[in-house]
Amino acid sequence: MPVIFITGATSGFGAATARLFAKNGWKVVATGRRLERLQVLKDEFPQGLIHIAQVDLTKRETIVEAVKNLPADFRPVTCLFNNGGLALGSDPIPDIDLGDWQTMIDTNISGLIHTTVEVLPLLKEAGRGASIINVGSVAHRWAYPGGNVYGATKAFVHQFSHNLRTDLAGGDIRVTTLEPGMAKSEFTLVRTHGDAEANEKFYEGVEPILPGNIADIVWFLANQPPHINISILEVVPVAQVPARAQIIRK
């Protein structure tokens, strides 16, 4: 049975992907900090289909432990979905919180690096057909006020994905950077530090991407024929367009 290893499986894209893959008979390694949510997910499916592990992407040792403690029937790993991540704050410089910046760097960059390094041997064991899907964002390319460090962490994900693919050349592992635009999950609630009103307002009058839409795309990516590598996939709601550069008049 194929296995998908998911970071950030407690909410949004990760939770929807875990459910879709489990429904379709894949084994799922579901990770995240909120253990109670992982337990709920696990209990929805027949025993043995979902393995859960409490992982904090900012704490490398929790990633190492999770991989070390994987039961034999959850290895090798066929697909690594490097999805866990967050934005914190959207104020432009200088009204920023350095702690928030550090957390985004520790999670979106260091967490993704450490997970990749730890899971890579298990992907190599799976061999032909294995893949890594890294979640980037349109924010890596489309600048907006307050995008500052968040957008830059996703620029890292974009380039790291290409560099990784180059290093893995000649082997079997595919690497994709999946770059969504505006999606409705818990993302904006987290970004606004729990401001429910700001969260609702952000999505007002727009039909955003939903987590299930991303899960469908991850399914499509993970199930391509083994000689196909989709390197970059940008997905946005119809309502979201890259606007022309702003002219700031004095």
Ligand code: NDP
């Ligand atoms: P959610 O907030 O709904 O989900 C984020 C997930 O990341 C949660 O499961 C959360 O788990 C996990 N996570 C956050 N910090 C950590 C941490 N320190 N350790 C482990 N897990 C962590 O948002 P989305 O589903 O929208 O976000 C998923 C990814 O998609 C992120 O990388 C985000 O940057 C990216 N993205 C989102 C877009 C959007 O508009 N929503 C658009 C483009 C990209 P827990 O809190 O339990 O640890």
Ligand code: 8X3
């Ligand atoms: C999140 C997408 O456009 O809100 O990565 O920054 S956006």
